[in-house]
Amino acid sequence: MGSVVSIGVRWSGRFPGACCRIGIFMIGLLPLVAVSLSVAPDSSLVGFKPESVSAQLSAEASFDHSLNREDLPVWLKRFSAKPHHVGSPYGLQNANFALSLFKSWGFNAQIERFDVLFASPKERVLEMPGFKARLEEPAIREDATSKAPGGLPPYNCYSCDGDVTAKLVYVNYGMPKDYETLESYGVSVKGCIVIARYGGGWRGIKPKVAAEHGAVGCLIYSDPRDDGFYQGEVYPKGAYRNPNGVQRGSVADMPVYPGDPSTPGVGSVSGVKRLPLKEIPTITKIPCQPISYGDALPLLKTLRGPVAPDDWRGALPMTYHIGPGDADVHLKLSFHWDIVEARDVVAKLPGSVLPDEWVIRGNHYDGWVTGADDPLSGAVSLLEEAKGIGALAKSGWRPKRTIVYCLWDGEEPGLLGSTEWVETHADELAHKAVSYLNTDSNGRGFLGVGGSHCLDKFVNEVERSVTDPETHLTVAERALDRKLVSATADERKELRAKPEMEIAALGSGSDYSSFLQHLGIASLDMGFGGEGGGGVYHSTYDSYDWYTRFGDPSFAYGIALAETAGHTMLRLADADVLPFDFVRQGEIFSKYFQEIPKLVDTMRNETVETNREVLEGTLKATYDPTNPRVLPKIKDPVPVFDFAPVTKALDRLKAAAKAYDAASATAKPAPELDEALLATERALIGDGLPRRTWYRHMIYAPGFYTGYGVKTFPSIREAIEQRQWNEAKAEIPKVAAVLDRLISAIERAAHKGS
Ligand SMILES: [Zn+2]
Incomplete structure (x- = not known):
C-alpha cells in the first residue's frame, strides 16, 4: 500500500487517507527554518560499548560508500515493466530476479510460497x-x-x-x-x-x-x-x-x-x-x-x-x-x-555470535498494476541496502545477529505475504525475532518514522547519522525543521528544548502489522516523502515514467532511505546489547494514556450539553429553517472510570525504566540480557482486542473505524468512543496486567545486565 511519511503524525499517501497509511502532505515546498540541534556528533551509540563505537561507524561508512544510485532506475524499470500483482506471471519473474540478486550478494535466499x-x-x-x-x-x-x-x-x-x-x-x-x-x-x-x-x-x-x-x-x-x-x-x-x-x-x-x-x-x-x-x-x-x-x-x-x-x-x-x-x-x-500463489523472497545472512536472534527487514514487491512508486521505490532501495550489506560481508565483516531481508508478495490485497509468513513461523519468530523494520513507497522530502517506542531513542540517533541529499542537514534536522514549520509557539518551544523527534505510533497499512500487533515484535516503519505530490496512487499511471518525472527523479532519496534503514539494520545486528530504551517508552505511553480521561471529560460535557439543548429545545432555533435538520437524540450519561490501575502501572514503568537505564550504563552483554530485552515488547501482547482477537498488542492497533489510523490503548479507548462503558471498565485491569508484565521484563533485564 502506502507511501510515506510525515512528521510526528504519520502519514503517507500523497493525501490524507488516500494511501495505506495515514496522514499526509498536501504541502509543496516549505520554507526551510534552519535550526541547529544541540546534539553532539555521535561519540557514543545506544547499545554499544565505547570500545565498539569506532568499528561500527567505520562499517557504516563503508556501507554508505558502496551504495550506488545508478542501480535504482535499472531495477525499477525492470520490476515495473509489466503488471506484477499477487499470483501474476510477472510477479514470479520479479521474485526469481530478486532471488538471484540476493544469492549473488551472499545471502541464503529462497522463495516461500503460500496459497492465498x-x-x-x-x-x-x-x-x-x-x-x-x-x-x-x-x-x-x-x-x-x-x-x-x-x-x-x-x-x-x-x-x-x-x-x-x-x-x-x-x-x-x-x-x-x-x-x-x-x-x-x-x-x-x-x-x-x-x-x-x-x-x-x-x-x-x-x-x-x-x-x-x-x-x-x-x-x-x-x-x-x-x-x-x-x-x-x-x-x-x-x-x-x-x-x-x-x-x-x-x-x-x-x-x-x-x-x-x-x-x-x-x-x-x-x-x-x-x-x-x-x-x-x-x-x-x-x-x-x-x-x-x-x-x-x-x-x-x-x-x-x-x-x-x-x-x-x-x-x-x-x-x-x-x-x-x-x-x-x-x-x-x-x-x-x-486460490493463487503468493511468493515471498526471504534472504538470510547468519549471525556470527547470536545466530538465533533475528533482525528482520521487509518491503512488499507486488503492485496493483506496474506499481513503480508503490511499492517498488521502497523495494529497490531495500535491494540496494541488501547489496551494501552483502558487500560488507564479502569484505570479511559478519553481523553478530542474523539479518533477514524479505520482499513480500500480496501486500496490496491485504498484507497477505507478510501475514501468512508470520503466522506460519509464529513460534520461531516469538523466540528469535529482535525487531522488524518495514518500508513501502519512498519519495523526495522528509523522513517519517513510526514504531515501537522502546526504539524511539535509538531511531533518533540513527536519524542523526544520515545526511539529507538536498539540504545537507541530517535527516533528523530536516524532519525537525519540517515539524517546526507547522508547530504552535508552545510546541516550538518544546521541540527546541528537547530536539528529539518522537516516532509515531503505528496503526496499519503496511507489512509491519503481523510482526507488531500479532506477535509483539518491536517494529519500525520509515520512509521519505512530502515533496513529490501527486495522484497516481493505485492507478495504472503509477509507473516508471511517472516516478522518474515526479517521484524521486535523481533517486537521491532512494539512497537516503537505504542509508537510514541500513544503519538501523547494522546497529540492531551488531549492538553489544539490544538498543532498547524504556525511559522514553514510559513517558510516551503516559502521554497517550493521559488522553483517555480527557476524552471521557469531553464526551461527558458534550453529552450534558446536547441533552440540555434537546430538552430545552434551544438547538432548533439555531438551525436554518430553509434547510430542516433533525434534532439529536438524548444520549446516555458518561459514567466515572477508575483509571488508577493503569496510571499506577505507568508510574511503576517509569521507575523500572530509570533503574534499567542506570544498570545499562555498565551492562555486560550476554544472550540472557538480550532474551530479557526481547521479552519486553512481547509482554504487551494480551489475549486480543474485543471482537478482533487477532490484534493482541494492548498499546497499538489500527482503529476499528479508522483502518490506517492508530488507536493507542485501543481496547479502552475504543470502548469509550463507542459508549461501551462496561467493556471499557473490564479492559482497564487487562491493560494494567500487560504493563505489569512489561515492568517485570524490564526489571529482569536490569538484573541480568548488572
Ligand atoms: Zn505499498
Missing part, C-alpha cells in the same frame, strides 16, 4: 438510464506502461459479488461521523447505493459503515480536490490524478484481521483448513467499486436533496447535494475467487 484467496474482477457494470461508467484507465502516449496487458482493471479487492439497483446518496468520506451529519439532515442511506470520496480514513471502512447503515452498494471516487486538478496539473502534464485515474485497493475488513481472508490466524500452507467463502467475516457485506472523477461527475449531478455542508464539497464543477438522487443506479459486480 485472491479476488479479481469477472464482471463490472455501473450504469443509470443514459449513462454507462467507463471503469477503465486509457493508455497515455507519454507513459510507456499505461496500457500494460494483463493488468488488473479498477476494482476493490474482497468486495462481495452483488447486483443492485437503487438511488444514490453522497456520504462525503463515508466515515462514522459523516453518518451523524446525514442523520441531522434526515437523510437515510437505507436501501441506497452510497457514493463516498476517497480520504478521511482507510477505504475499507467506507463499505463497512455504509452496510451498517443499511446501504446496498458502495462507490468510492477520487475527488479532484483531494488529489486531482485542484492540487496541481494532472498526469501526464503534472503529477496529479487525471479524470480517468482510479484508485484500486483492498476493502477487506482488515481491522478485524489481515492476511488471507480464508485462513485467519494460521499460515496458508498446503492442506490448511479454509473458511468457506460465505463464512469469511472480512469480505464486504455490500458490493463496492472505485471510480474516477470522470465517471463520478454524471452520477453526482443527479443528486437532489439538501446542499452538502461546506466541508463535504469537493472541486467538481457542480453543486454538491447529499441526495438521494432521481436516477436508478445499477451496480453489478462479480469476481473470480481464486
Whole structure:
C-alpha cells in the first residue's frame, strides 16, 4: 500500500487517507527554518560499548560508500515493466530476479510460497438510464506502461459479488461521523447505493459503515480536490490524478484481521483448513467499486436533496447535494475467487555470535498494476541496502545477529505475504525475532518514522547519522525543521528544548502489522516523502515514467532511505546489547494514556450539553429553517472510570525504566540480557482486542473505524468512543496486567545486565 511519511503524525499517501497509511502532505515546498540541534556528533551509540563505537561507524561508512544510485532506475524499470500483482506471471519473474540478486550478494535466499484467496474482477457494470461508467484507465502516449496487458482493471479487492439497483446518496468520506451529519439532515442511506470520496480514513471502512447503515452498494471516487486538478496539473502534464485515474485497493475488513481472508490466524500452507467463502467475516457485506472523477461527475449531478455542508464539497464543477438522487443506479459486480500463489523472497545472512536472534527487514514487491512508486521505490532501495550489506560481508565483516531481508508478495490485497509468513513461523519468530523494520513507497522530502517506542531513542540517533541529499542537514534536522514549520509557539518551544523527534505510533497499512500487533515484535516503519505530490496512487499511471518525472527523479532519496534503514539494520545486528530504551517508552505511553480521561471529560460535557439543548429545545432555533435538520437524540450519561490501575502501572514503568537505564550504563552483554530485552515488547501482547482477537498488542492497533489510523490503548479507548462503558471498565485491569508484565521484563533485564 502506502507511501510515506510525515512528521510526528504519520502519514503517507500523497493525501490524507488516500494511501495505506495515514496522514499526509498536501504541502509543496516549505520554507526551510534552519535550526541547529544541540546534539553532539555521535561519540557514543545506544547499545554499544565505547570500545565498539569506532568499528561500527567505520562499517557504516563503508556501507554508505558502496551504495550506488545508478542501480535504482535499472531495477525499477525492470520490476515495473509489466503488471506484477499477487499470483501474476510477472510477479514470479520479479521474485526469481530478486532471488538471484540476493544469492549473488551472499545471502541464503529462497522463495516461500503460500496459497492465498485472491479476488479479481469477472464482471463490472455501473450504469443509470443514459449513462454507462467507463471503469477503465486509457493508455497515455507519454507513459510507456499505461496500457500494460494483463493488468488488473479498477476494482476493490474482497468486495462481495452483488447486483443492485437503487438511488444514490453522497456520504462525503463515508466515515462514522459523516453518518451523524446525514442523520441531522434526515437523510437515510437505507436501501441506497452510497457514493463516498476517497480520504478521511482507510477505504475499507467506507463499505463497512455504509452496510451498517443499511446501504446496498458502495462507490468510492477520487475527488479532484483531494488529489486531482485542484492540487496541481494532472498526469501526464503534472503529477496529479487525471479524470480517468482510479484508485484500486483492498476493502477487506482488515481491522478485524489481515492476511488471507480464508485462513485467519494460521499460515496458508498446503492442506490448511479454509473458511468457506460465505463464512469469511472480512469480505464486504455490500458490493463496492472505485471510480474516477470522470465517471463520478454524471452520477453526482443527479443528486437532489439538501446542499452538502461546506466541508463535504469537493472541486467538481457542480453543486454538491447529499441526495438521494432521481436516477436508478445499477451496480453489478462479480469476481473470480481464486486460490493463487503468493511468493515471498526471504534472504538470510547468519549471525556470527547470536545466530538465533533475528533482525528482520521487509518491503512488499507486488503492485496493483506496474506499481513503480508503490511499492517498488521502497523495494529497490531495500535491494540496494541488501547489496551494501552483502558487500560488507564479502569484505570479511559478519553481523553478530542474523539479518533477514524479505520482499513480500500480496501486500496490496491485504498484507497477505507478510501475514501468512508470520503466522506460519509464529513460534520461531516469538523466540528469535529482535525487531522488524518495514518500508513501502519512498519519495523526495522528509523522513517519517513510526514504531515501537522502546526504539524511539535509538531511531533518533540513527536519524542523526544520515545526511539529507538536498539540504545537507541530517535527516533528523530536516524532519525537525519540517515539524517546526507547522508547530504552535508552545510546541516550538518544546521541540527546541528537547530536539528529539518522537516516532509515531503505528496503526496499519503496511507489512509491519503481523510482526507488531500479532506477535509483539518491536517494529519500525520509515520512509521519505512530502515533496513529490501527486495522484497516481493505485492507478495504472503509477509507473516508471511517472516516478522518474515526479517521484524521486535523481533517486537521491532512494539512497537516503537505504542509508537510514541500513544503519538501523547494522546497529540492531551488531549492538553489544539490544538498543532498547524504556525511559522514553514510559513517558510516551503516559502521554497517550493521559488522553483517555480527557476524552471521557469531553464526551461527558458534550453529552450534558446536547441533552440540555434537546430538552430545552434551544438547538432548533439555531438551525436554518430553509434547510430542516433533525434534532439529536438524548444520549446516555458518561459514567466515572477508575483509571488508577493503569496510571499506577505507568508510574511503576517509569521507575523500572530509570533503574534499567542506570544498570545499562555498565551492562555486560550476554544472550540472557538480550532474551530479557526481547521479552519486553512481547509482554504487551494480551489475549486480543474485543471482537478482533487477532490484534493482541494492548498499546497499538489500527482503529476499528479508522483502518490506517492508530488507536493507542485501543481496547479502552475504543470502548469509550463507542459508549461501551462496561467493556471499557473490564479492559482497564487487562491493560494494567500487560504493563505489569512489561515492568517485570524490564526489571529482569536490569538484573541480568548488572
Ligand atoms: Zn505499498
